[in-house]
Amino acid sequence: MTPRTQARSSAASIRPGSGRLYGVDAARGLALLGMMATHLLPTFESTPELTPTWVVLVFSGRASALFAVLAGVGLALSTGKHRPPAGPELWGARRGIALRALVIAAVGLSLGGLDVNVAIILVHYAVLFLCILPFLGMELKRLCAWAGGWIVGSPVLAYLLRPWFLAPAPPLTLGHNPSWEDVSAPARLLGDIFFTGYYPVFQWLSYFLVGLVVGRLVLDRAMVPVVLLAGGLIIALPAKWLGTAAMQDWGGLEALEKVINSPGYPLENILQVNLTGIPQKDSWWWLASAAPHSGTTLDLLHTSGTAVAVIGAFLLLGRLAEWVDLDLLLPLRGAGAMTLTLYSAHVWAMxxxxxxxxxxxxxxxxxxxxxxxIAVAVGVVFALLQRRGPLEWVAHSAARLGRGKVSARR
Structure with missing residues (x-):
């Protein structure tokens, strides 16, 4: 093999358009490391003012949203990319995804039995895989309309419906990670998963829809990553500014402090970190916030926008890697290709x-x-060996089983 032929062969091995889009895997690796950071690193500085740390200011709400948006991208890439499946192929894809979701749910419910100070996302993640099934065959324009409408409408409906789920005695919320024991109380489990839990599926479906829209684009076209990067920032930055202005300058913070009626409670700092656990009721001002994990329209717009921008940036880095003939994304893409295994191992270690x-x-x-x-090193080894992670292999096998004859024909 001549040096020129060898260089072309090496470049082809890292070309984003061949096989997996490495930029997508690398972005997923960043999401994994960001979620791990919010689990392990301090949330507040050790000061009386409870100043948020840079870790939560950067990753809180954004890392998990990136994880969810990338799930939608992955579903699009595995079901026809920019050409939505139809007919038997569509139904085969739905069966495969449903079985994959069952594997993820089983892992999540098993991890939910551990004593751990981590909000485990996997059960909610699995339910989101099931909820996205009706949208897999939609064309891009319809998907965009659904994504926009869900971002705008779902927070309002959730605000109106949540008190109904919290009214019974006991309320339809778990207060802990879903586990196998909770399956015996399906109403409480589903109420928590869809409306009252840490990752409310009703609003979080927005992330999967946004990801499906991104994945239905022709991602290997030259300008698409640039559009994603610029468009994501154009959406994310004004959304965050509006939420901050509503709280700080337009009276939202004072109104919510009156609702909480707890003198000395650091609501201003909490709004920068994580709004989960605070009952968002008795004031429409809650919907004007862009706080992490608030599930408001501004929060969904900001976190979806940052996720799309990050995906665009990593796709551009993938192009750069191809140009310089160097696998720059290997440390992140290796971990990003086996997040189910590495995330589960992280929860077990926690x-x-x-x-x-x-x-x-x-x-x-x-x-x-x-x-x-360790996560990066394990991911690099599996990537170099071109092997799936253990749990990824199980989920992939389940998906292939679900697709059945359609997969064989393809």
Whole structure:
């Protein structure tokens, strides 16, 4: 093989258009590391003012949203890319995704039985896979309309319906991660998954719809990543500005402090970190916030926009990697291709730290960087070996089983 032929062969091995889009995997790897950071690193500075740390200001709400948007992108890429499936192919794809969701739900319910200070996303993630099935065959314009309408309408409906789910005794909320024991109380489990839990599926379907829209674009066209990067920022930045202005300048913060009626409660800082756990009721001002995990229209717009911008940026980095003939994304794309395995291992490791002090000689930063380094190293090894992670292999096998004869014909 001549040097020129060898260089072309090497470039082809990392070309984003061949096989997996490496930029998508790398973005998923970043989402994984961001979620791990919010689990392990401090949320507030050790000051009386409870100043939020840079970690939560960067990753809280955004990392998990990126994870969910990328799920929608992955579904689009595995079901025809920019050509939605139809007929038997569509039904085969739906069966495959449904069986894949069952595998993810089983892993999530099993992890839910662990004592861990982490809001595990997998059960909600699996339900979102089922909820997106009716949209798989839609053309791009209809998908855009559904995504926009869901972002605008679902927060309002959730605000109106949530009190109904919290009214019974006991309320239809878990207060903990879903586990196998909760299957015996389906009303409470579903109420938590769709409306009252940490990742309310009713609003979070917006992320899967946005991801499906992105995945239905022709991602290997030259300008598409640029449009995603610029368009994502154009949506994300004004949404965050509007939410901040509504709270700080237009009276929203004062109105919500009166609703909470708890003098000294650091609501201003909480709005920058995580609104989960605060009953969003008795004031329409809650819907004007762009706080992380608030599930409002502005929050969904901001986090969806940042996710789309990150995907565009990583697709551009993939193009750069092709141009310089160097796999620049390998550390992140390796971990991003096996997030189910690595996320589950991370949760299991976190359960060993639950209720225990930080081991002597360690810091929270040290624990994070060790776990992140292990995740990256394992991902690189599997990527170089061109192997799926263990749980990814099970989920992929289930999906192939569901697709059945359609997959065989293809």
């Amino acid at each position: 359960s060993g730290l639950y209720g225990e002090p930080v081991p002597r000689g360690w810091t929270e930063n040290g624990l994070y960087f060790v776990q992140a380094a």
